[in-house]
Amino acid sequence: MELIILLVVIAFILRLPKVKGILGEKSVALFLSKLDPKEYRVFHDLYIPTAKGKTTQIDHLIISRYGIFVIETKNYKGWIFGSEKNKYWTQVIYQRKERFYNPIHQNYGHIKVVQDYLQLEDSDVFHSMIAFSMRATLKKIEVHDTRTIVTYIPRISKMISKHQKQLLSHFQANQFVEKLEQLKRSDRNERKKHVQTVKKTLSEEKKKVRENVCPKCDGNLVNRKGKYDVFKGCSNFPNCRYVTKKTS
CATH class of the missing domain: 3.40.1350 (Trna Endonuclease; Chain: A, domain 1)
Structure with missing residues (x-):
């Protein structure tokens, strides 16, 4: 049982984007x-x-x-x-x-x-x-x-x-x-x-997204429906093509 749990944990770790990149x-x-x-x-x-x-x-x-x-x-x-x-x-x-x-x-x-x-x-x-x-x-x-x-x-x-x-x-x-x-x-x-600069930039971007503000041009983020899912996109499209990951 312990071996199965260990293998599951290892498999999960190997799927992490950062680990994949390394x-x-x-x-x-x-x-x-x-x-x-x-x-x-x-x-x-x-x-x-x-x-x-x-x-x-x-x-x-x-x-x-x-x-x-x-x-x-x-x-x-x-x-x-x-x-x-x-x-x-x-x-x-x-x-x-x-x-x-x-x-x-x-x-x-x-x-x-x-x-x-x-x-x-x-x-x-x-x-x-x-x-x-x-x-x-x-x-x-x-x-x-x-x-x-x-x-x-x-x-x-x-x-x-x-x-x-x-x-x-x-x-x-x-x-x-x-x-x-x-x-x-x-x-x-x-x-x-x-690393500190990247973390700060990502933190600022996430904060703007939570407030429905586009991190690239400061426009409004609105819900859009794509072919496969729903996502947030900039209201200034097509001049700004910023999108977030799916929201539902």
């Missing part, structure tokens, strides 16, 4: 460890300061002669549809559809922060990688930018190894590695500040 990032780290350490310097879970005095969290970042690879991991399941031009992508699980922010746009923001931090003028040295877990099925993903890769986590090291055009000198690559190493040494305080 497991997804750990699996990426495992596959990236297959890269030649002489050619690729891999960083995990970086907190990089922005020009606005905040920090941006980067899942994985790789410095090499073949460019700088910035990787965003998505531990989603179900069918995934999206285009590099769309603001939102769609996740389909059975008949239920959920929207999530375009991860290519999200990672573009990460790349800009890294570019500013490294004081790099040339953005062509960056490769954007979106890595989904094998729980997802990439059904229709439209990407035309050759520096953007949408793939599955087990394939990331192979996709990185395909890039053989030298974009950085050894000297440049070593400079960037040293700058990121310095960041890692002072990362503990940045991590703490980042």
Whole structure:
């Protein structure tokens, strides 16, 4: 009986979004460890300061002669549809559809922060990688930018190894590695500040939602009926497309 209870507790813990995210990032780290350490310097879970005095969290970042690879991991399941031009992508699980922010746009923001931090003028040295877990099925993903890769986590090291055009000198690559190493040494305080900022932002957003105020534009939140459920959406739609999770 105790074993059954333990297994139920473990199964519950593994279903938590935060735990899923951690497991997804750990699996990426495992596959990236297959890269030649002489050619690729891999960083995990970086907190990089922005020009606005905040920090941006980067899942994985790789410095090499073949460019700088910035990787965003998505531990989603179900069918995934999206285009590099769309603001939102769609996740389909059975008949239920959920929207999530375009991860290519999200990672573009990460790349800009890294570019500013490294004081790099040339953005062509960056490769954007979106890595989904094998729980997802990439059904229709439209990407035309050759520096953007949408793939599955087990394939990331192979996709990185395909890039053989030298974009950085050894000297440049070593400079960037040293700058990121310095960041890692002072990362503990940045991590703490980042977590505090995220918690504060989420708290403020929840407070506004409780008061039926849109966190994005301060418009009114109203109940709307979708195809599968009821949700709260901004009254300023379509100029503002903020929505909350279902309310009934």
